[in-house]
Amino acid sequence: MGLKGIWYDMFTLFHVNVGLSDILDIAVVAFLVYELIRLINQTHTAQIAKGILVLIFTFVVAKICDFRTLQWLINSVMSFGLIAVVIVFQPELRRALEQVGRTNFFGMQLFRSKVNPADLREVWQNAIVSVCDAAEQMSDTRTGALMVLERRTNLSEIIKTGTVLNADITPEILETIFYEGTALHDGAVVVRDGRIEAAGCVLPLSNNLEIGKDMGTRHRAALGMSENSDAVVVVVSEETGIISMAKNGVLIRRLDRQNLFNMLQGDMVPPQTEEKKQPFWRKKHES
Numbered sequence: 001m002g003l004k005g006i007w008y009d010m011f012t013l014f015h016v017n018v019g020l021s022d023i024l025d026i027a028v029v030a031f032l033v034y035e036l037i038r039l040i041n042q043t044h045t046a047q048i049a050k051g052i053l054v055l056i057f058t059f060v061v062a063k064i065c066d067f068r069t070l071q072w073l074i075n076s077v078m079s080f081g082l083i084a085v086v087i088v089f090q091p092e093l094r095r096a097l098e099q100v101g102r103t104n105f106f107g108m109q110l111f112r113s114k115v116n117p118a119d120l121r122e123v124w125q126n127a128i129v130s131v132c133d134a135a136e137q138m139s140d141t142r143t144g145a146l147m148v149l150e151r152r153t154n155l156s157e158i159i160k161t162g163t164v165l166n167a168d169i170t171p172e173i174l175e176t177i178f179y180e181g182t183a184l185h186d187g188a189v190v191v192r193d194g195r196i197e198a199a200g201c202v203l204p205l206s207n208n209l210e211i212g213k214d215m216g217t218r219h220r221a222a223l224g225m226s227e228n229s230d231a232v233v234v235v236v237s238e239e240t241g242i243i244s245m246a247k248n249g250v251l252i253r254r255l256d257r258q259n260l261f262n263m264l265q266g267d268m269v270p271p272q273t274e275e276k277k278q279p280f281w282r283k284k285h286e287s
């Protein structure tokens with residue numbers, strides 16, 4: 001007796017009209033449910049994206065093979081899938097929309113700093129020297145610090161959670177703020193236009209599961225801020241003195257003063273504005 005005969009005997013015995021394709025259909029659904037639970041347990045964007053691709057592929061296969069249960073299941077999932085995607089990919093969508101907002105149209109910047117661009121270059125150059133000096137000093141003394149350097153994403157909502165200082169930036173002021181026991185040492189400093197805008201600010205925490213278990217909420221807050229904005233965040237670990245920098249959802253660890261300076265120089269200091277083009281006759285005349 002062949003395999004087909006055994007199926008036939010089993011299902012005629014229970015008076016159920018189930019074919020081989022139905023069994024396969026149920027097996028695939030069971031596998032998908034299992035994979036879905038596994039995915040939810042270790043939620044991560046790349047895995048979710050892969051999951052969506054698998055779902056689409058399975059839908060096509062189900063359509064070709066005429067698996068009715070599977071088609072019904074995927075149809076149901078897809079009907080609320082768009083809302084689910086918006087919720088799951090909220091940080092990525094937010095970053096993408098911010099990127100669109102920051103795009104220069106016809107050479108015009110949509111959002112500008114209040115400071116004159118020529119002055120801004122010098123202001124940021126001085127500010128990053130202070131940030132690097134303070135980070136090095138606090139690393140030596142094992143003083144925990146969290147410094148957010150605002151770029152184009154407006155951080156007013158974050159500033160509102162802390163105390164507005166609007167102070168000049170010097171290594172001494174930064175070290176005083178983060179000195180344990182002072183009122184503002186908890187939370188983050190936000191640097192805007194090369195000045196300390198606020199201290200004691202609360203940052204969004206990252207949900208990234210890949211972040212090392214040895215790193216606590218200070219590093220998670222730095223990463224979270226960099227996932228939700230284009231800000232650059234400098235962290236000094238209280239426990240180890242390690243200096244790290246978070247940018248675009250990536251935490252770069254074990255930086256020394258020089259590495260940090262080079263990176264901040266590239267990220268924070270606006271490029272030198274091109275000399276205004278002079279008519280050739282004037283250039284000739286001047287030389």
Ligand SMILES: Nc1ncnc2c1ncn2[C@@H]1O[C@H](COP(=O)(O)OP(=O)(O)OP(=O)(O)O)[C@@H](O)[C@H]1O
Nearest residue numbers: 144186187202203215216217218219221237238239
């Ligand atoms: N959401 C947040 N926003 C701003 N600052 C935060 C936030 N969460 C924690 N912090 C800061 O981090 C401190 C706690 O750091 P914690 O020891 O948990 O983190 P960590 O990453 O292990 O840092 P460290 O290596 O310095 O110990 C808090 O006292 C506070 O100053």
